[in-house]
Amino acid sequence: MAMTATSAETAHHTSRSHRTGLALGKVLIYAALIFWAFICLFPIFWTVTTTFKTANNVTQGHILPFIDFWPDWKGLRSLGLSPDTLFEVSTVRDEFLKRFLNSVYASVGASLLAIVIGSIAAYGLCRFDYRFGWMKNRDISFFFLSQLILPPVVLAMPFLVLYKNLVLLDTLTGLILIYTLMVLPIVIWIMRDQFETIPVELEQAALVDGCSVWGAFFRIVLPIALPGMVAAFILSVILCWNEYFFAALLTSSNAKTLPVMVASQTGSQGISWWSMAAISTAAILPLVLIGIFLERYIVKGLTAGAVK
Amino acid sequence: MASVDVVEVRKAYGSHAVIHGVSLEIEDGEFVILVGPSGCGKSTLLRMVAGLEPITSGDIRIDGRVVNDLPPKDRDIAMVFQTYALYPHKTVAQNMGFALKMRGTPKPEIDARVKAAAEILNLGAYLTRYPRQLSGGQRQRVAMGRAIVRDPKVFLFDEPLSNLDAKLRVQMRAEIKELQQRLDTTTVYVTHDQVEAMTMADRIVVLHDGHVEQIGAPLELYDRPANTFVAGFIGSPAMNLLKGTIKGDSVVTEDGIKLPINGAPPGSDGRPVRFGIRPEHLTLGGTIPAVITVVEPTGSETQVFAKLGEQRIVGVFRDRISGRAGEALPVGIDPRLVHLFDQETGLRLN
Numbered sequence: 001m002a003m004t005a006t007s008a009e010t011a012h013h014t015s016r017s018h019r020t021g022l023a024l025g026k027v028l029i030y031a032a033l034i035f036w037a038f039i040c041l042f043p044i045f046w047t048v049t050t051t052f053k054t055a056n057n058v059t060q061g062h063i064l065p066f067i068d069f070w071p072d073w074k075g076l077r078s079l080g081l082s083p084d085t086l087f088e089v090s091t092v093r094d095e096f097l098k099r100f101l102n103s104v105y106a107s108v109g110a111s112l113l114a115i116v117i118g119s120i121a122a123y124g125l126c127r128f129d130y131r132f133g134w135m136k137n138r139d140i141s142f143f144f145l146s147q148l149i150l151p152p153v154v155l156a157m158p159f160l161v162l163y164k165n166l167v168l169l170d171t172l173t174g175l176i177l178i179y180t181l182m183v184l185p186i187v188i189w190i191m192r193d194q195f196e197t198i199p200v201e202l203e204q205a206a207l208v209d210g211c212s213v214w215g216a217f218f219r220i221v222l223p224i225a226l227p228g229m230v231a232a233f234i235l236s237v238i239l240c241w242n243e244y245f246f247a248a249l250l251t252s253s254n255a256k257t258l259p260v261m262v263a264s265q266t267g268s269q270g271i272s273w274w275s276m277a278a279i280s281t282a283a284i285l286p287l288v289l290i291g292i293f294l295e296r297y298i299v300k301g302l303t304a305g306a307v308k
Numbered sequence: 309m310a311s312v313d314v315v316e317v318r319k320a321y322g323s324h325a326v327i328h329g330v331s332l333e334i335e336d337g338e339f340v341i342l343v344g345p346s347g348c349g350k351s352t353l354l355r356m357v358a359g360l361e362p363i364t365s366g367d368i369r370i371d372g373r374v375v376n377d378l379p380p381k382d383r384d385i386a387m388v389f390q391t392y393a394l395y396p397h398k399t400v401a402q403n404m405g406f407a408l409k410m411r412g413t414p415k416p417e418i419d420a421r422v423k424a425a426a427e428i429l430n431l432g433a434y435l436t437r438y439p440r441q442l443s444g445g446q447r448q449r450v451a452m453g454r455a456i457v458r459d460p461k462v463f464l465f466d467e468p469l470s471n472l473d474a475k476l477r478v479q480m481r482a483e484i485k486e487l488q489q490r491l492d493t494t495t496v497y498v499t500h501d502q503v504e505a506m507t508m509a510d511r512i513v514v515l516h517d518g519h520v521e522q523i524g525a526p527l528e529l530y531d532r533p534a535n536t537f538v539a540g541f542i543g544s545p546a547m548n549l550l551k552g553t554i555k556g557d558s559v560v561t562e563d564g565i566k567l568p569i570n571g572a573p574p575g576s577d578g579r580p581v582r583f584g585i586r587p588e589h590l591t592l593g594g595t596i597p598a599v600i601t602v603v604e605p606t607g608s609e610t611q612v613f614a615k616l617g618e619q620r621i622v623g624v625f626r627d628r629i630s631g632r633a634g635e636a637l638p639v640g641i642d643p644r645l646v647h648l649f650d651q652e653t654g655l656r657l658n
Contacts, residue, residue: 201393204360209454210381210410223397 044284050277051075058273075274079282096261096279103241103258103283105172110179111236115229117180118187123217125188126195127203141192147185152245163250170254178246183236190235190302194228195221231301234294238287258283310336310371310461310494312357317366319352319518326352327518329366334496334511339488341497343505344515344541350498351466353515357496358464359383371461381410383462386455390467392447394439394454401426401435404453425453428487445476452484456491463488465497469504481507502542506530514538532647536654539584539647545611545622550583551651559583559648563617565596570643573657581657584647587611590623594640598623600631612637 050058052071062068073082080090121144124130125137132140159178160169168174198221206216222229244259251260262283265276291298312334319327327349334340342350355361357368359380367374375383386407394403404425405418413421426432429449439447448468455463465484469477485508488495499505505512506526514521514529514537521541522534533539539547552559552567554576559567567583598614598621605611605628612623614637623639631637648657 199391199393201389201391202395204358204380205387205389205393205395205454206406207360208358208380208385208387209407209458212379212381215410220395 047277047280047284050273051281053274053277055274075278078272078275079278081278081282096282099256099258099261100282102172102175102255106175106179106247106255106257107237107240109172109176110183110240111233113176113180114183114187114236115233118184118232119191119222119225119229121184122188122191123195123221126192127200141188144185144188147181152182156245156249159246160249169250170252172255174250175247175255175257178250179240179243182243182246183239186239187232187236190228190232191225194225194301198224227297227301229301230294231298234290234298238290241283241287311369312462312494312496313367313369313372314353314357315367315369317353317356317368318364319349319356319361320364325364325518327356327364330515330518330520332513332520332523334494336494337492339485339495339497339508339510340513341499341505341509341511342513342515343499343502344521346500347517348515349518350500350515354464354466354496354498357462358385358387384460385462385464386458386460387464387466388448388451388455388468390470392439392451392468392471394447394450396439399436399438400431400442400450400453403439403450404457407454407458421457421459422453425457428456428490429453444472445480448472448480452487456487461494463493463495463497465495467499468497469499469501477504484508503544506542512542514541516541532656533584534656536582536584536649539649543586545587545624547584547586547647548621549649550585550616550619550621552581552583554579554581554648561617561619563619565617567596567646568641568643569646569648570658573648576657580651582649582651582654584649585641585645587622587624589642589645590621590625591640591642592625592627592629592637594638596639596641598637598639600635600637601633603629603631605629614639 046063049063049065049071052065052073052075053062053069054072054074057069057072065071073084076082077085078092079096080086080088080093081096085093125141130137130140135143163169163174166174168177202220202224203213203216206220207213211219242259243257244263247255247257247260248263251257258279262276262279265272265279312332314330314332314334316329316331317327318325318329330349330353332340342353344350352361356363357370359375359378363376368376370383370385380387395406398406401419401422404422408418408421422435423432426435429452431446431449431453434442434446434450439450442450448471451468468484469480472480481504484497497504497508509526511523511525512529513523516537522529522538526542529538529542533542533547536549540549550559550561550567552561554569554572555578557569557572559569559581561567561583567585569583596616598612598616600612600614601620602613603610604613608626610625610627610629612625612629612631614621614623623637629637646658649655650657
């Protein structure tokens with residue numbers, strides 16, 4: 001009897017200390033997650049709130065709107081996007097929209113081109129056996145992927161000279177071409193994974209049913225690989241949208257994109273934080289919307305074939 | 309006429325040959341089954357007939373016309389794959405009508421033919437469903453429906469029943485056989501299951517390592533296998549192949565056990581042979597001293613694993629046998645049911 005009582009007590013104590021341990025662990029994990037969420041979200045919060053600050057609010061380090069400072073339309077007014085300037089003519093706003101559209105054209109254009117070329121390349125690497133000198137399929141795939149390892153700055157001089165000679169400097173075409181090159185490895189990577197999850201018997205059935213190789217690709221393989229294509233497209237758009245280095249290097253007045261415009265918000269009075277923040281918010285907004293609404297498709301496309 | 313002729317077909321991947329000069333003539337309306345163990349080249353051969361695999365040398369003729377260089381879509385064939393290969397983004401009706409759509413058939417005719425095929429295969433209720441909403445057996449039927457809607461010259465089946473459970477397999481076997489008889493279309497069917505081959509085929513082609521071992525009607529292969537490979541492959545449980553030497557009018561094993569034969573082939577005295585006797589041809593109560601190892605009652609019959617001297621032997625008997633390991637079980641052999649094979653070449657002697 002005594003034995004049972006003691007063991008019951010011990011069991012009770014162990015379970016209580018066990019539960020405390022579990023609770024403490026949970027608290028620590030949540031604390032770490034909240035801390036990290038704060039680190040990730042604070043810059044965005046700062047950017048959005050700074051849009052509505054004036055010069056002395058920024059220099060005095062006021063952070064919380066309505067508590068530290070009163071929001072002002074100054075930032076948006078300098079862009080021609082405040083309620084009072086929205087319906088008036090504004091050269092700044094026109095310029096902003098021009099840069100915004102440049103970003104859209106460059107990102108979407110490059111991504112579409114990369115999807116077309118990359119999908120066909122990935123399909124070829126998946127279904128056919130190639131040989132270029134000593135390189136077989138695996139080597140060719142690695143060659144494509146290795147472009148991602150290359151630091152872009154290495155290509156700065158060559159591309160500057162090349163584009164000057166081809167008269168592609170400060171053109172959207174030039175920008176689209178280089179962005180296509182930039183995202184092609186990722187597209188090929190994602191699409192190759194996609195195509196590998198599609199059984200080759202489906203295409204064989206299509207060949208027997210009356211399709212040519214291209215017919216099988218367009219009618220059977222592509223519709224099935226669509227989630228991956230959408231994911232690759234979205235990822236490419238995001239990468240191209242944020243690209244600063246080549247945009248700053250290869251464009252000046254015509255083809256300048258949003259990231260370059262953000263960086264150039266300096267005047268004789270110092271950095272105009274509020275207009276920089278305003279433009280940044282406008283630059284981030286499309287990506288945030290894409291992320292929120294299309295996250296499902298991105299995950300689905302990237303994890304296709306991960307679980308059999 | 310939709311005959312299929314395979315003439316001295318060879319297939320090599322680089323320097324590695326996988327099919328060594330296979331020749332085969334399939335008549336119009338015949339149901340021929342290519343059977344053999346994994347890796348024997350049966351699927352490769354089928355795919356060469358389909359045009360999905362290039363031929364290294366030789367000819368393939370469909371209806372007398374050489375089709376070596378024709379793409380699959382121009383050979384007027386239909387194929388059913390092991391994994392069914394149904395298009396997941398199309399409905400059952402769209403799957404079945406796809407080939408006709410590719411050919412430019414007018415929509416009303418496509419609908420009519422799909423409906424007719426669906427009725428034959430009991431798929432009428434599933435036409436608007438997607439493959440992921442169907443069971444294995446239903447998907448198998450859709451794959452067959454896709455083939456028969458085409459009304460092709462030749463049906464090609466690549467191990468279509470391998471992915472089904474045993475009970476469904478038995479049911480589908482009968483359905484496929486019945487369908488083929490009804491449509492009277494030349495059919496080439498690949499399987500590794502010799503029971504499927506025996507029950508469905510008009511003729512069987514036994515393949516091994518890229519060679520044809522024997523071609524013949526099922527019972528021909530059962531009654532007179534041409535070599536030890538076919539003897540051991542056809543029939544379940546496999547034929548007993550005991551080592552021995554011909555001495556006079558019997559075969560004597562190393563342990564000195566005498567096995568009866570129906571007259572030795574002339575000039576073969578002293579020749580080392582393989583003595584073949586099917587498990588179902590052993591009888592109880594004879595003079596051959598087998599010793600029981602394991603008794604496996606299956607309900608309708610009893611399988612007995614025994615030893616004859618040092619060699620293993622299997623017997624299948626209708627009677628119920630209650631024996632323990634180590635007990636003697638004398639068995640009898642009818643000499644007329646014995647198969648003799650040369651021990652070295654494996655070729656039939658009698």
